[in-house]
Amino acid sequence: MSGKPLQSITGRTNEHIKNAVRLRENAAQRRERSCLFLEGARLVADAAASSIAIRELFITESAMAKYAELLHKAVNSAETVFVIAEHVADALSDTKSTQGVFGICIQRLVKPLDWCANAGYLALENVRDPGNTGTLLRTAEAFGLRGVIHSGCGDVYSPKVLRAGMGAQFRLPIWHTDNLPSLLREAAENGVSTFAAVQDTDAEDVSGAFSGSAMVAIGNEGSGLTAQTIAACQKRVTIPMAGRAESLNAAAAGAIFCRELVRQPGN
């Protein structure tokens, strides 16, 4: 598959494996070392395609054959490639049936948050389900939003969020804040209209609500946005529904907000 010398790992107690498991399990480790743990052929290939530096690539012999084409760039660009035994792959895996492809990559540097003209931003507050967070990042990227801010959503680089994000984390600007209300006020001072997504029938209809630069804040699946965040936004916005309003999930609502953000007249 490549001219690179391959190293073999046959035991789960190998230091590289133990290190990879630590990165998989532990958000503090990921932050401290600016590294991410990736699982899955598609995700590893996506990282390579996005010019993310892959430090270590772990792959079973069968996966090497099966995903040869998809992983061509990843194998060639990885600093070290380890061929691992099937039972080692099971130890590395976070899923029930693994593809046998894993990577440790360097976390890319994201430019500081800036306020662009005619740009859409999403702000996520206390979104708890990793699938929802990942899908929202994926959707924000699909619609070409400027970026996503998150607060209280856990680590957006965890294996589960990476899986649901389908590699959006490699390409989309993502910023973290501990103080979302303050960031929303700063956005407003810089010409970005700020909106709190709510389920109140007296809030503004999302259709045509946005013009110029705008940011929509989406809250927790069960309890919505905090009162402080709603108060920090200039306006409240809602998706009018004929049926049961409580039935729309965060990722579904987010898709509609993302689309309206980029469909705005000024964009």
Add this chain to the structure above:
Amino acid sequence: MSGKPLQSITGRTNEHIKNAVRLRENAAQRRERSCLFLEGARLVADAAASSIAIRELFITESAMAKYAELLHKAVNSAETVFVIAEHVADALSDTKSTQGVFGICIQRLVKPLDWCANAGYLALENVRDPGNTGTLLRTAEAFGLRGVIHSGCGDVYSPKVLRAGMGAQFRLPIWHTDNLPSLLREAAENGVSTFAAVQDTDAEDVSGAFSGSAMVAIGNEGSGLTAQTIAACQKRVTIPMAGRAESLNAAAAGAIFCRELVRQPGN
């Protein structure tokens, strides 16, 4: 909690438990006996609130205390209530950490598919991820669609789809077909405009695409709609995206189609 006599189950080999596990595991069993297996306090409460007949309710003592208010109606309306031991709850559960609340309910009868004026329909073809299928049902209900047709999506009453559907299966009309192209042609003959959701840039923009009664067909997560289904639709419709089109997942795209279906001028 109620005046109903409660029965105790302390062993996993109890016939009622074995029967419940069979219903959880086996779609054929569910169909044959027109019964569903429910897990979770919210879902069981939703069934009772939707006047679904609960044959058997299984609940741990701690769940009985914790969810007393939420489950009041379910406990009172269930034909039999079994108080189960914690290890029996683990055996019944499909999840890692169970709430300890389970039910067996009668599958409600859905009226035959009809073609209404000014109504929105969703047709799902080969949607494979239970989370996507459930979220699409939930979203269709949230927007007040007339109903959802499914073909090749597996059992939409499986525990996973029920969980993601948040009880939409108790309220939303859902129909199954083995021949979606034929159903789409029948819909068109009855005045329903039929649309194939595709990612082609030359397809019609979803904004304002729908008027009167309309049906949107959404396909498999990886491969989209089959050629036969696309050919059977009157038009092709797409969601224009600035970013990476392949990044929008089925549930996110579905939310946008559902909203446009009910936002149509004729509705």
